[in-house]
Amino acid sequence: MSEYRLTVGLEVHAELRTETKMFCACRNAPDERAPNVHVCPVCLAHPGTLPVINKQAVHNVLRMGVAMDGTLADYTEFDRKNYFYPDIPKGYQISQYQHPLVRGGTLAGVALTRVHLEEDTARSQHTLGKGTSEGEKSLVDYNRAGVPLLELVTEPVIHSAEDAGRFARELQLLLRSVGAGEANMEKGEMRLEANISVSKDGTLGTKVEVKNINSFRSVERAIAFEAARQSAALEKGEVIVQETRGWDEAAQKTFSQRKKESSHDYRYFPDPDLPKLVLSELPECSAAALRAGLPELPAAKRARLQALGILQNQDIAQLVEDAVLSDFFSKVETELDTPELLKTAANFILNDIAGERKKNPDWMPQAAHVVAVVRAYQSGALASPQAKSSILSGTMASVTAAETLPALVAGIIDAHPQVVADYKAGKGAALQFLIGQGMKESKGSANPQALREAIQKILG
Ligand SMILES: [Zn+2]
Numbered sequence: 001m002s003e004y005r006l007t008v009g010l011e012v013h014a015e016l017r018t019e020t021k022m023f024c025a026c027r028n029a030p031d032e033r034a035p036n037v038h039v040c041p042v043c044l045a046h047p048g049t050l051p052v053i054n055k056q057a058v059h060n061v062l063r064m065g066v067a068m069d070g071t072l073a074d075y076t077e078f079d080r081k082n083y084f085y086p087d088i089p090k091g092y093q094i095s096q097y098q099h100p101l102v103r104g105g106t107l108a109g110v111a112l113t114r115v116h117l118e119e120d121t122a123r124s125q126h127t128l129g130k131g132t133s134e135g136e137k138s139l140v141d142y143n144r145a146g147v148p149l150l151e152l153v154t155e156p157v158i159h160s161a162e163d164a165g166r167f168a169r170e171l172q173l174l175l176r177s178v179g180a181g182e183a184n185m186e187k188g189e190m191r192l193e194a195n196i197s198v199s200k201d202g203t204l205g206t207k208v209e210v211k212n213i214n215s216f217r218s219v220e221r222a223i224a225f226e227a228a229r230q231s232a233a234l235e236k237g238e239v240i241v242q243e244t245r246g247w248d249e250a251a252q253k254t255f256s257q258r259k260k261e262s263s264h265d266y267r268y269f270p271d272p273d274l275p276k277l278v279l280s281e282l283p284e285c286s287a288a289a290l291r292a293g294l295p296e297l298p299a300a301k302r303a304r305l306q307a308l309g310i311l312q313n314q315d316i317a318q319l320v321e322d323a324v325l326s327d328f329f330s331k332v333e334t335e336l337d338t339p340e341l342l343k344t345a346a347n348f349i350l351n352d353i354a355g356e357r358k359k360n361p362d363w364m365p366q367a368a369h370v371v372a373v374v375r376a377y378q379s380g381a382l383a384s385p386q387a388k389s390s391i392l393s394g395t396m397a398s399v400t401a402a403e404t405l406p407a408l409v410a411g412i413i414d415a416h417p418q419v420v421a422d423y424k425a426g427k428g429a430a431l432q433f434l435i436g437q438g439m440k441e442s443k444g445s446a447n448p449q450a451l452r453e454a455i456q457k458i459l460g
Pocket of ligand 1: 021024025026038039040041042043044146
């Protein structure tokens with residue numbers, strides 16, 4: 001069934017990282033455990049209250065727009081999207097319709113249609129009390145109501161499940177790099193819907209919308225499942241129904257949620273309570289000003305690290321994902337002039353330093369110290385375990401002077417005549433034992449290679 005061509009367009013919602021909510025002064029606190037503590041008359045939609053636009057949220061979306069080479073709006077406004085649901089206290093959601101903040105742009109080779117700003121809904125829980133004497137009940141937590149949300153829509157230009165997954169990962173990376181959001185899919189900070197169709201003749205087939213995708217792995221699996229399901233149905237002569245389907249994580253398949261007879265009429269109209277924004281009159285919202293404030297973006301960082309020619313793709317990915325680690329690598333890089341030194345430094349950073357930071361996230365060694373350790377290691381003055389302990393302790397491991405090794409080795413030889421006999425009889429393990437004794441005697445400060453040479457020299 002490979003002759004069917006898959007086409008996917010994505011719609012992504014990502015919570016923005018801001019101090020306060022989109023239209024009020026309540027804290028934007030995604031990790032809050034207690035329900036309904038970050039609420040006020042504005043986000044609970046009490047009569048007579050008025051929303052105020054969160055500048056930080058507008059900035060975040062514009063910065064993302066610039067980072068993805070989109071066209072920023074000169075003029076923008078907010079619209080009311082009218083529908084009723086308990087998680088939307090006003091009876092409408094404030095969103096953007098005719099005048100999104102950003103149009104066009106690309107990310108990970110995928111063309112974007114638009115990026116706009118809206119407010120999140122509250123969080124409903126429907127299964128509480130199930131099986132208890134109180135019976136099943138639904139509760140609503142309004143902490144999330146009014147949290148700023150970036151909505152991004154791609155063109156239907158993705159043709160494989162892997163490319164869709166790659167796009168979603170790159171978007172998460174970009175949101176984090178720009179500081180616009182954390183975008184943890186498992187926490188619901190980034191939510192994704194995929195419009196999926198298959199076709200044989202180059203036209204677009206009937207699209208099916210798949211929701212409830214909660215991880216990158218599920219993005220790829222849900223799309224692959226739909227591609228196979230739709231191709232098989234068409235092959236049997238069936239007609240694909242335009243519908244919304246959910247992704248069942250446990251069963252690893254999609255299921256029909258509702259058939260779409262017609263598109264919703266949300267009766268969008270500009271929100272009369274909010275001012276129109278003429279962004280071209282705000283100097284801090286110009287593309288040039290926003291671009292100047294961006295950090296190095298993941299794609300540029302990836303290309304720069306690849307150009308060094310010494311790092312594996314996996315190492316590059318690790319550095320691109322961890323800004324603290326990659327900044328540190330850059331600092332060390334300026335001090336080390338050969339590919340060998342740099343490769344050694346990369347190994348210590350990606351393994352030992354990254355490993356220690358997993359246990360101790362605030363820890364970071366001094367770049368100058370790591371440079372000194374790398375040079376000492378490369379020159380043979382420090383062995384690998386000594387170099388590692390030097391980096392972790394922040395002080396250079398003391399090294400037993402080469403001149404004192406013969407005396408140390410002589411003592412060991414005297415103490416282990418049988419092992420020496422074994423060594424002379426050609427038993428390889430005997431040499432390792434003697435080196436081990438030397439490391440023990442020197443309390444780990446001898447260079448194992450130098451020790452090996454001293455033993456071999458004495459025993460011949
Ligand atoms: Zn509020």
